[in-house]
Amino acid sequence: MITLLPFYREITDYDKEPIWVHNLKGFNYPLMLSQLYDTYARISIDKHILPMKDVKFLVNTDDKTKFNTKFERVDILEDDDGNEYKKVIKRTFRNDVSDLSLIESKVVAETNAVNKVKGKLILCGVDHIIRRDVHLLFEIEPDFDIAVSVRKQKKVNNAIVLVNDRKPNLVKKFFKKRKNLYYEIKAKKDTGLKNWEWYGDQLVYDELFKEFRGPDKKYVLGKHKYNIDKINELTILIYPYGSEYVGTPDAFHYYRHAIIYDFKGQERKRHIQKGFHNLFGNTEIQPYFI
Numbered sequence: 001m002i003t004l005l006p007f008y009r010e011i012t013d014y015d016k017e018p019i020w021v022h023n024l025k026g027f028n029y030p031l032m033l034s035q036l037y038d039t040y041a042r043i044s045i046d047k048h049i050l051p052m053k054d055v056k057f058l059v060n061t062d063d064k065t066k067f068n069t070k071f072e073r074v075d076i077l078e079d080d081d082g083n084e085y086k087k088v089i090k091r092t093f094r095n096d097v098s099d100l101s102l103i104e105s106k107v108v109a110e111t112n113a114v115n116k117v118k119g120k121l122i123l124c125g126v127d128h129i130i131r132r133d134v135h136l137l138f139e140i141e142p143d144f145d146i147a148v149s150v151r152k153q154k155k156v157n158n159a160i161v162l163v164n165d166r167k168p169n170l171v172k173k174f175f176k177k178r179k180n181l182y183y184e185i186k187a188k189k190d191t192g193l194k195n196w197e198w199y200g201d202q203l204v205y206d207e208l209f210k211e212f213r214g215p216d217k218k219y220v221l222g223k224h225k226y227n228i229d230k231i232n233e234l235t236i237l238i239y240p241y242g243s244e245y246v247g248t249p250d251a252f253h254y255y256r257h258a259i260i261y262d263f264k265g266q267e268r269k270r271h272i273q274k275g276f277h278n279l280f281g282n283t284e285i286q287p288y289f290i
Contacts, residue, residue, distance in 0.1 A: 001119035018197035121163035147237035153218040156205040
């Protein structure tokens with residue numbers, strides 16, 4: 001089983017948020033979430049060519065954000081004997097993070113998801129479009145435990161983080177370590193890291209993966225061993241942002257056969273609807289989460 005876990009929550013108190021969050025007020029995130037789910041559903045429907053019927057979609061969110069009741073409901077059905085039974089339709093993974101800032105809540109919610117959701121996980125945002133079968137994300141370069149992308153081999157971009165199911169207990173330890181390090185850095189008056197308030201969730205990966213850089217300070221692509229404790233180790237896959245795994249509309253990071261397209265950043269988000277129609281034609285986007 002693969003679970004796609006896009007993180008999204010409504011912002012109710014902008015006073016807690018850095019300026020970057022304020023700049024995103026004009027973007028329709030529920031629409032982006034609908035586009036992501038729509039492309040997931042379209043790819044899943046074609047079971048013969050792209051068999052994604054064992055891929056689950058859960059929005060990683062807080063306990064207050066509301067969605068279309070179509071996706072969070074309890075249906076009363078009848079069996080062949082006329083007996084009523086309840087069928088729970090669940091499309092969310094809820095977290096008690098409403099009082100936290102956006103990036104802090106994302107770190108906590110992702111840690112919770114790793115601890116509770118079984119199987120392979122795709123941790124991501126909502127500003128994406130799925131183009132191909134997501135099983136391929138775990139097949140291009142097999143035998144890893146956690147996979148993250150890097151931009152131009154200079155810094156981690158955590159748009160798409162892959163969590164394999166080979167060593168779940170060790171992976172849980174890693175994400176606990178990531179959360180603890182996030183809070184250690186956050187507690188400092190001067191973190192020493194540029195734009196920490198907005199990029200903290202991915203800057204922590206850079207801190208944890210320093211050893212995977214070469215003499216030129218660039219990340220070495222491929223698989224690396226990461227010691228989670230004195231005895232056990234994880235295999236970390238460092239893959240390029242702008243590849244078969246994930247591409248963007250940018251010329252440099254564009255990849256025609258990318259499995260997922262990422263529209264991270266204000267400028268790219270303005271093109272996500274155009275990208276959807278370019279890939280799937282001038283079809284109506286279903287308002288799943290609006």
